Amino acid sequence: MTDVSLQGAAQAGHPAAAASACNVDLPVTRERGQRQVFCGLAGIVWLHRKMQDAFFLVVGSRTCAHLLQSAAGVMVFAEPRFATAILQDRDLAGLADCNEELDRVVTELLARRPDIGTLFLVASCPSEVIKLDLDTAAERLAASQQGRVQILAYSGSGLDTTFTQGEDTCLTALVPRMPELPAAERSLLVLGTLPDIVEDQFARLFAEIGIAPVHFLPPRKAAELPPVGPGTLLLAAQPFVGETAAALAKRGATLIEAPYPFGIEGSRAWFAAAAAAWGLPAERVEAAIAAPVARAERGLANYREQLAGKRISFLPDSQLEIPLGRFLSRECGMQLTEVGVPYLDRRMMAAELELLPAGLRLTEGQDLERQLDRLRQDRPDLTVCGLGLANPLEAEGLTTKWSIELVFSPVHGFDQAADLAELFARPLNRRQRLAF
Amino acid sequence: MRDVHCVLHAPQGDTYADLLFTMIARSAKRPPVTYTTFQARDLGGDTAELVRKTLQDTVQRFKPRALLVGEACTAELIQDQPGAMAEGMGFDIPVVPLELPAFTRKENWGASETFFSLVRALLRGHKPAERPAMTGRRPRANLLGPTMLGFRCRDDVTEVTRLLASVGVDVNVVAPAGAAPEDLLRLPEADFNVCLYPEVAYSTCAWLERMFQQPTVKTVPIGVGASRDFLLEVGQVAGIDPAPAIAAAQTRLPWYSRSVDSTYLTGKRVFIFGDATHVIAAARVATEELGFEVVGLGSYSREFARELRAAAEGYGVEALITDDYLQVEARVLELAPELVLGTQMERHIAKRAGIPCAVISAPVHVQDFPARYAPQMGFEGANVIFDTWVHPLMMGLEEHLITMFREDIEFNDEAAPSHLGPAARQGGAQTRAEPAADDDAEGAGADDAIIWDSDAEKELRKIPFFVRGKARRNTERFARERGVATITVETLYDAKAHFGR
Ligand code: SF4
Numbered sequence: 003m004t005d006v007s008l009q010g011a012a013q014a015g016h017p018a019a020a021a022s023a024c025n026v027d028l029p030v031t032r033e034r035g036q037r038q039v040f041c042g043l044a045g046i047v048w049l050h051r052k053m054q055d056a057f058f059l060v061v062g063s064r065t066c067a068h069l070l071q072s073a074a075g076v077m078v079f080a081e082p083r084f085a086t087a088i089l090q091d092r093d094l095a096g097l098a099d100c101n102e103e104l105d106r107v108v109t110e111l112l113a114r115r116p117d118i119g120t121l122f123l124v125a126s127c128p129s130e131v132i133k134l135d136l137d138t139a140a141e142r143l144a145a146s147q148q149g150r151v152q153i154l155a156y157s158g159s160g161l162d163t164t165f166t167q168g169e170d171t172c173l174t175a176l177v178p179r180m181p182e183l184p185a186a187e188r189s190l191l192v193l194g195t196l197p198d199i200v201e202d203q204f205a206r207l208f209a210e211i212g213i214a215p216v217h218f219l220p221p222r223k224a225a226e227l228p229p230v231g232p233g234t235l236l237l238a239a240q241p242f243v244g245e246t247a248a249a250l251a252k253r254g255a256t257l258i259e260a261p262y263p264f265g266i267e268g269s270r271a272w273f274a275a276a277a278a279a280w281g282l283p284a285e286r287v288e289a290a291i292a293a294p295v296a297r298a299e300r301g302l303a304n305y306r307e308q309l310a311g312k313r314i315s316f317l318p319d320s321q322l323e324i325p326l327g328r329f330l331s332r333e334c335g336m337q338l339t340e341v342g343v344p345y346l347d348r349r350m351m352a353a354e355l356e357l358l359p360a361g362l363r364l365t366e367g368q369d370l371e372r373q374l375d376r377l378r379q380d381r382p383d384l385t386v387c388g389l390g391l392a393n394p395l396e397a398e399g400l401t402t403k404w405s406i407e408l409v410f411s412p413v414h415g416f417d418q419a420a421d422l423a424e425l426f427a428r429p430l431n432r433r434q435r436l437a438f
Numbered sequence: 439m440r441d442v443h444c445v446l447h448a449p450q451g452d453t454y455a456d457l458l459f460t461m462i463a464r465s466a467k468r469p470p471v472t473y474t475t476f477q478a479r480d481l482g483g484d485t486a487e488l489v490r491k492t493l494q495d496t497v498q499r500f501k502p503r504a505l506l507v508g509e510a511c512t513a514e515l516i517q518d519q520p521g522a523m524a525e526g527m528g529f530d531i532p533v534v535p536l537e538l539p540a541f542t543r544k545e546n547w548g549a550s551e552t553f554f555s556l557v558r559a560l561l562r563g564h565k566p567a568e569r570p571a572m573t574g575r576r577p578r579a580n581l582l583g584p585t586m587l588g589f590r591c592r593d594d595v596t597e598v599t600r601l602l603a604s605v606g607v608d609v610n611v612v613a614p615a616g617a618a619p620e621d622l623l624r625l626p627e628a629d630f631n632v633c634l635y636p637e638v639a640y641s642t643c644a645w646l647e648r649m650f651q652q653p654t655v656k657t658v659p660i661g662v663g664a665s666r667d668f669l670l671e672v673g674q675v676a677g678i679d680p681a682p683a684i685a686a687a688q689t690r691l692p693w694y695s696r697s698v699d700s701t702y703l704t705g706k707r708v709f710i711f712g713d714a715t716h717v718i719a720a721a722r723v724a725t726e727e728l729g730f731e732v733v734g735l736g737s738y739s740r741e742f743a744r745e746l747r748a749a750a751e752g753y754g755v756e757a758l759i760t761d762d763y764l765q766v767e768a769r770v771l772e773l774a775p776e777l778v779l780g781t782q783m784e785r786h787i788a789k790r791a792g793i794p795c796a797v798i799s800a801p802v803h804v805q806d807f808p809a810r811y812a813p814q815m816g817f818e819g820a821n822v823i824f825d826t827w828v829h830p831l832m833m834g835l836e837e838h839l840i841t842m843f844r845e846d847i848e849f850n851d852e853a854a855p856s857h858l859g860p861a862a863r864q865g866g867a868q869t870r871a872e873p874a875a876d877d878d879a880e881g882a883g884a885d886d887a888i889i890w891d892s893d894a895e896k897e898l899r900k901i902p903f904f905v906r907g908k909a910r911r912n913t914e915r916f917a918r919e920r921g922v923a924t925i926t927v928e929t930l931y932d933a934k935a936h937f938g939r
Contacts, residue, residue, distance in 0.1 A: 036492070037475045041451020063511035069454045072462075127449045127512035131481075160451030161478040161512075199900045206927070293928065297935035371499060390456035390468070397466030417931050420938050 028355060028364055030346060035369025038390050039319055039344060041160030042168025043124065044073045048410045049172055050083045052195045053224040055119035058084040059111065060158065061104065061136060062126030073406075083118075085111070089128055100134055101142075108143050112151055120224035122172065125157040152179070152225060164344040166242040166321050166409060169195060173219060173246040176227060177253065180219075183231030190216045190276060191228060191255060193247060194240025197412040198222070203294075204239075204263075204415060207273060210290040213280050219246070230255055235279050237272070239263060239414060241354070242321040244347040261353045263414045264322075264422060265329035266298050271353070294416035301420025302333065308427045310335030315377055317387040318342035318368050319405045326386075326408065326422075328357045334423055338362055339382040342373065384430060401429045440618040442556070443470045443502035445493055447485075447520045448510035450475040462804050463586055472496045474513075474520075481516065489520045490527070497529055504560065504619045505529060506552065508536035532619070534559045546637040546713065547741060549585055553614045554641045560622050561649070572629055577676040578610040579655070580628040582643055583635030585615050589716065589800040591635070593813035598634065601659060601816045604683040605669055607676055614638070626650045630675045634658065634815075637713055637739055660719035661727055662691050662820045689817035691824045695728055703729055703828065709775040710735040711758070711766055711784050712799025714742030716814070718749045720779050720798050723823060725753065734758065734773045736766065763787065777831060782806075794830035888917050890925045897927050912937045 043066055046058045060066050067086035087107045089100070104123075112118060121143075123136045136155035144153040156175040158168040173193070183189060190213050192204065201218055208216045217228030232254035238247060239262065247257055260275035261268045270291060277287045314336050316323040323343050330336040340363045348355070358364070365373075377385060378398070385395055385402045392402040403426055413422040446452070453473050459465040474492045476485050497505065507524040521535020534555050579602060584591035592615075599609050610628035611621045625646065630653045633643045643654040653675050659668035666684050673680035694700060708730045710720050714737045724730040736758030737746050743759050750757035758769055767787045770778060778788040778795040782803040788795035797806060798814070813819040890898070901909050909930075916933035917925050 035475075036453075036473055037450045038453050038456065039450055040454055041449065043451060065448075065452055065511055069451055072454055072457055127451070128515060130478075131512055131515045160449035161476070161481065164450065199897075202897070202900070294931070297931060301935045301938050371495075388457075389461050390453060391460070393460040393464060394466060394468045417934065420935065424938075 028358060028360075028362060031363070031365045033365055033367040033369040033372070035367075036371065037164075037344075037368045038317075038370050038388055039368070040073060040165040040388070041069070041127075042158035042163025042165065042171060043069055043126065043160075044165055045158060045168030045172060046070060046084050046124065047073050048195055049169060049220065051410075052198075052220050052222065053120065054222060055117070056083065056122060056224040057111070057115065057118040057120070058122045058124055059108065060084070060086040060124045060126055061129045061134065062086055062089065062124075062159075063128045064088055066126045066128075089132075097132065097134060100132070101139060104134075104139055105143060105146070108153075109146070112147060118151060120152040120154065122175070123153065123155040124172075125155065125159055127159045127161050130157065130159050130161055154179070164321075165319060166240070167344075169240070170243050170245045173243060174249050176220065176224070177230070177246060177249040180227045180253070181229045183229035183233050183254075185231070185233070187231075188233035188235065189229065190214075190235050190237060190280065191230060191250070192216065192218045193236060193238045193250070194243045195220055196239055196414055197410075200412045200414050200418065203417060207290055207294070208276070211273065211277055211286050212282055213276060235276070237276050238350065239272075240322075241325055241347070241350050244350045247350065259353050261328065261357060262325040264325050265333045265419050266295055266302070266416060267333055267357075268325060268329060269298075269414070269416050269419070270295065291416065298416040298419040302423055305420060305423035305427045306334050308430060309423065311337065312383040312430065313337045313339045313380070314384045314386065314426070315339040315380060315382040316341045316343075317373065317377075317385065317391065317405075318344045318365070319386070319388045320409050321345075321347075322405070322408055323386070324351055324354045324358065327362075328354055329422070330426060331359055332357060333419075334426070336384075336426075339380045340365060340376065342366075342368065344368070384426060386426075401433050403429050439470075439614050440616065441503040442506060442619060443472065443496060443500045443504075444506040444508060445472050445474070445489075445496050445520065445524070446508050446510060447474045447476070447489055447513035447518060449512050450477065452510050452512075458587055462802060463807055464804070465586070469586075470500065470502070472500075476513070485513075485516060486518045486523065489518055489523055493520070493524050493527060497531070502531060504532045504534065504556065506534050506536055506556065508552075532559050546739060549614075549638045550641055553638060554645065556614075556619075557622055557625065557642050558645065560619055561625065564623075564626060569627070569629060572677060577607045577630070577678070578628045579607050579672075579676075580610050580625055580631045580646075580652075581612045581634055582631050583614075583633060583637070583639030584612060585635075585638055587800065587802055588615075588635060588638070589713075589798070589802055589806060590812060590814045590819075591615060592807070593811050594634065594815040594819065596811070597813035597816035597818055598632065598659060601665065601669065602632075602672065604687070605672055605676070605678050605680045607672060607678070626652070628652060630655060632672075636715055636742070658715055658719055659815045660716070660819060661723035661823070662689055662817065663726055664719060664722060665689075665816050665820065687817045689820050691727060691820040694824055700729075700828075703831070706730045706777055706831065707733045707773070707775045708777045708779060709733055709770055709773055710798070711737065711778075711780040713737060714739035714746050716799035718745060721749055721753060723820075724779070724827075727820070728824070728827065730777070733775050734769055736760065736769070767791075777827070779827065796827045796830055887923065888914050888925060889923065891927075894925045894927050894930050897930055909934070 043060060050056060050058055060070060067088060070084060070086060087104060123140050125136050129136065140153045140155040154175045156171040157163060158171065163171055190208065205216055219228055221228060230250055230253045234255035236247060236250055236255040236257045241262055251257060258275050258279045260272045263269040263272040273287050273291060274284060314330060316327055321344060323341050327338050327341045331338050338359065342365045346366045383401060385400050386405050387395065387402055389404050389406060392404045395402050407425060412418050453475065456469055459469040472492060474488050476488055480488055505524060507521045509520055524533045525535060536552055536555060581595060581598060584595050595612055602609060611617060611624055613622060631643045631646055632655045633639050646652050647654055655671050655675055657664060657668040657671045659665040669680040669684055708724050710717050710732060717735055717737050721732050721735055724732055732753040732755060734755050735750055738761040740759060746757040746759060763783050766784060770787055771791060775793060778784050778793050779798045780795060781799050781801055782797060785795045785797055812822050814823060898906060898910060913925055913930050913933040916936055917929055922929055
């Protein structure tokens with residue numbers, strides 16, 4: 003787990019992590035107890051949309067199958083490229099049988115779906131508890147497919163991963179397969195799933211600034227992995243990909259420290275950090291982003307009016323709480339009542355922590371009932387939470403914004419800044435419109 | 439249920455189960471479940487201590503009047519035995535450990551077993567109640583089986599209560615949905631039990647029959663015929679003549695079904711899949727009350743395989759008993775029915791295959807909790823069924839028009855019923871995923887002066903199909919107002935920013 007250690011291990015071995023940059027003054031309250039959050043399997047929902055040639059096979063229980071279905075049911079309605087191989091009683095009796103059964107399921111699946119280029123075997127809590135080794139299974143199965151299909155394993159289990167962390171474990175599994183960037187070359191690697199439309203906007207801006215080549219991880223096709231090497235400059239677009247960043251650093255990549263590209267301030271700083279690392283003058287960035295920034299300013303103005311002065315609490319959920327809180331407080335004038343994060347990865351959050359208001363109540367982990375007690379006492383104007391809590395809180399008269407939308411909607415960058423603000427303004431707006 | 443709390447030994451992701459209640463059934467309250475949410479780091483240490491603390495905190499905070507203790511599949515593997523632990527903790531409320539082998543059994547079985555365990559724990563040792571004779575008072579019945587997440591249970595309970603009232607029977611207790619432990623203690627006061635959903639209530643009804651000599655009414659009143667049979671059975675058990683009530687019953691299904699515009703329904707080939715109760719009932723309604731032909735039926739309820747096979751035999755088909763949706767899909771494709779009656783899963787299958795579909799059974803979806811009154815049971819339920827099953831089908835007149843105007847674009851034989859909108863055309867999902875001309879027709883041609891450059895056109899394609907038309911119109915309006923002749927990607931985003939305000 004990333005949250006086992008705050009200082010030591012998490013930063014060790016990371017070339018770009020500047021410990022001095024951390025906002026050390028910000029006290030963090032750590033809580034343990036019941037959590038109310040998805041496990042990492044939920045990441046499959048957006049990962050399979052992004053990598054169009056990939057199939058995700060969860061090796062787990064009915065609960066896992068159910069989770070995937072309900073998470074997906076809320077988020078997408080497309081032909082699924084994911085499924086669950088359900089462990090049965092007899093599988094639990096012996097690992098040998100279990101492996102045999104898995105081989106059968108995978109072989110059948112691959113025969114039925116020739117469109118699958120990459121297959122992810124996804125570990126779950128039960129498969130981990132019975133110590134089913136999916137890495138070895140992946141190697142065995144890939145060999146039996148004679149290289150026709152790339153087969154990889156990672157864990158999305160609730161024992162190891164919280165919600166968006168499932169993307170981190172998935173991408174980490176891709177790192178060893180990435181080709182080597184030729185020694186004399188350099189490239190910019192943008193890390194973390196972005197909707198295609200945002201990825202394209204970013205690619206255009208990088209081109210205009212003069213940074214090339216730019217690659218994205220995950221790529222649109224899992225079979226076409228970008229290269230990595232000592233010439234790679236790594237720019238994270240999502241805050242929950244710390245392990246992947248560390249794995250890429252081991253292959254020579256250098257992490258560019260920057261806030262995340264939410265809002266005008268975050269996006270500008272993000273592009274500026276990339277340009278500076280690439281050795282380009284700041285004017286290049288300003289010239290390229292001038293028009294989008296102006297548009298975003300116009301778009302944001304209206305929502306700033308609606309959001310300014312409103313109090314907001316984030317319940318720990320997606321790991322986006324800190325960058326979004328920063329955006330809402332600094333660009334929309336909202337007051338942060340409490341910001342909760344499932345785990346605090348200081349290495350990935352260093353630049354963001356700098357920008358948080360002093361005296362902020364920042365909590366890490368969760369003890370659900372106590373957190374709800376605090377929330378009822380605070381009664382913020384808006385609460386950001388998972389779907390399991392949203393309706394009951396609304397019924398108590400609290401206005402909520404459910405967090406999943408923040409993970410899969412296009413919300414990064416300049417041209418989405420207003421959309422992002424709108425997501426928070428909408429529940430308030432709705433409250434105001436309704437007569438009851 | 440009320441005043442009952444469940445402690446579930448489970449990893450964090452399993453808390454998604456709350457979502458079924460709060461998002462699918464739109465429950466205004468969190469379900470009374472506390473999870474231990476253990477993680478990898480706990481496994482090395484003392485998960486048992488975590489269970490103990492969770493139990494303690496839960497009882498203290500929620501003060502339930504009965505405590506259920508269970509474990510999810512993963513927890514089952516680590517064998518902390520939370521049930522036994524809870525029993526040993528000296529709580530002064532009934533503690534019911536649940537033995538639910540999650541790797542072999544499924545939801546309905548779990549619900550049935552949980553309900554049964556709770557009823558047994560609460561009523562064990564109670565003497566068979568001395569019920570006063572039924573003469574000179576209204577008979578009382580328990581409605582057993584409805585659950586919060588069951589298919590239309592909310593409205594079925596209301597409708598069946600009305601149905602019973604029509605023959606002078608009062609409802610004593612409805613359980614498990616909404617019942618508190620005190621209510622369960624009153625179960626023996628009823629004269630008989632109505633087993634509304636056998637999947638959930640069958641074992642409990644059988645036990646109550648043994649312990650308290652309460653007869654069970656077994657007919658599930660779905661459809662006009664079954665509702666009448668139900669009243670006849672109630673009449674027999676309660677010693678009442680149901681004939682006047684049956685004669686007075688109001689239902690439009692029989693007449694609508696005889697009405698000439700329904701002629702086109704004759705012999706429509708239908709495939710039915712879901713839980714055993716709803717499938718068996720639906721097959722009867724489909725054949726006897728709508729004049730369809732059942733070409734296949736099946737269920738995931740293995741516990742009721744015998745009943746399903748018997749029913750299937752009556753229609754000359756073979757029952758498909760499976761929980762593998764791929765098998766169901768294969769069967770649907772093979773049979774190519776004209777209508778699928780199924781769960782949300784079959785709805786997806788049917789959509790992919792371009793076959794009309796109506797949902798008749800759990801597992802449920804937020805759409806299965808309509809705002810309006812929409813029972814499946816009783817005479818009003820029959821009206822609802824008529825509408826829901828007939829609506830997805832091509833209307834008779836429309837079918838004729840299509841034959842007549844086969845060559846016209848609007849009426850080609852790929853066209854789906856007009857009232858279902860463009861997304862429902864044959865081929866469903868696949869057609870939609872392609873850059874179909876779904877929204878473009880209205881934009882193209884209208885503006886002779888304005889050109890989209892190819893990058894902008896590509897960018898537009900990335901916008902979801904259901905808002906693409908609007909984006910195109912807005913951008914063109916924006917361009918026209920500013921005298922822009924060629925729309926570029928920049929124009930597109932300028933327009934987006936302009937209209938987004
Ligand atoms: S928490 Fe574990 S058991 Fe539950 S759905 Fe996630 S992986 Fe499966």
